[in-house]
Amino acid sequence: MSRVAFLGLGHMGLPMAKNLIAAGHEVRGFDLMDAAVEAAKAAGVPVTEFGIDAVSGAEVVITMFPAGRHVISAYQDGLLAAAEPGTLFIESSTIAVDEARTAHELAVAAGHRNIDAPVSGGVVGAENGTLAFMVGGTDEDFAAALPLLEAMGKRIVHCGGPGLGQAAKVCNNMILAVSQIAVAEAFVLGERLGLEHQALFDVVSQASGQCWSITTNCPVPGPVPTSPANRDYQPGFAGALMAKDLGLALQAIEQTSTDARMGRLAQELYAVYAEGPGATRDFSGIITDIREDLV
Structure with missing residues (x-):
């Protein structure tokens, strides 16, 4: 089982985090919105005060943010620096292809691994663990992420290299x-x-x-x-x-x-x-x- 930081506990992120916990993974969550934090606590998802606290010591970091600029900003403003060397970053937001590739390059330059893994299936799919994941990244990183993705989804497709999931x-x-x-x-x-x-x-x-x-x-x-x-x-x-x-x-x-x-x-x-x-x-x-x- 993996130690997972899950950043972005909105309508999609929270049920995804819950499914990871149900599968036996250790999850620490974070969200900027007070309502999302309270909902996560009520659902039994441990929440940290700062994103870097969730990332510290995690083996895997999953991000579910509104837009690509939020992903790149978070990577540059402390998440990559706070993570242990070789941490696997799974970017599940829906962002532009070039933004996904920029995020990948930033993660790799910082000594980490990265895949883009946007989802389809909506809130119902997130709640039921039946999401479809479209994954871009190396074969090795896809294989490392697969057990986690299978805890949250039903259909996982490796689409090719970085950015091709997006x-x-x-x-x-x-x-x-x-x-x-x-x-x-x-x-x-x-x-x-x-x-x-x-x-x-x-x-x-x-x-x-x-x-x-x-x-x-x-x-x-x-x-x-x-x-x-x-x-x-x-x-x-x-x-x-x-x-x-x-x-x-x-x-x-x-x-x-x-x-x-x-x-x-x-x-x-x-x-x-x-x-x-x-x-x-x-x-x-x-x-x-x-x-x-x-x-």
Whole structure:
């Protein structure tokens, strides 16, 4: 079993840390937000006052931060210096590919190991230990991290060298955003043609239009009882986070000169959605914007 520092105990990080403890690992957590700290304590996750205190003596450091600048700043401002030589840093935030590679270079230069291991599966996946991990790093570091990732996830894929886990995450979330918009548009069209939601779901969920956005994240109440649509679009995965991830996708699109028109359009639509109440609602709630836009 490993001694783990888990930095970032929000909606995703806390259940991930709890699953590590349940698997027998020794975990010390840290978060800047008082509410997250109190939630962690209530859940039985030991919390330190400072991040460097959690890192000191740890064999593995997992970070789950809002953005790449937070990761790089934390690495430079004490985390790498506080860690024992050879510590394995697992970066599970969703950040830009070049930021992941910068974090890797900083860790290695400081005498440590590093992989990027962003996740997919949302809060439900984090709670149930069924997350998908997309990993970038060396074969040796991937092998060292695998037992920990398996305690938090069900599907772990080694995507290649440093940064390629984030590359896979960017591509995955671009697909997800485009498909969620398409599903929302189809349900609005079905409504206006007189189709009942359940009837359309029964067809599409078993036909060529079947996808995760239909069978798990159905954007209308009723057909999928566990979908955010049945709890007033409480996330889940908030619209602001999808807008952020699509911003990373747009950055990658432009850096690689890729003709990704659907990805660009999805980024535009989610940027608008996240400017209003969609910032804190589930990203499937974009169906409400689509209804209004089509009036």
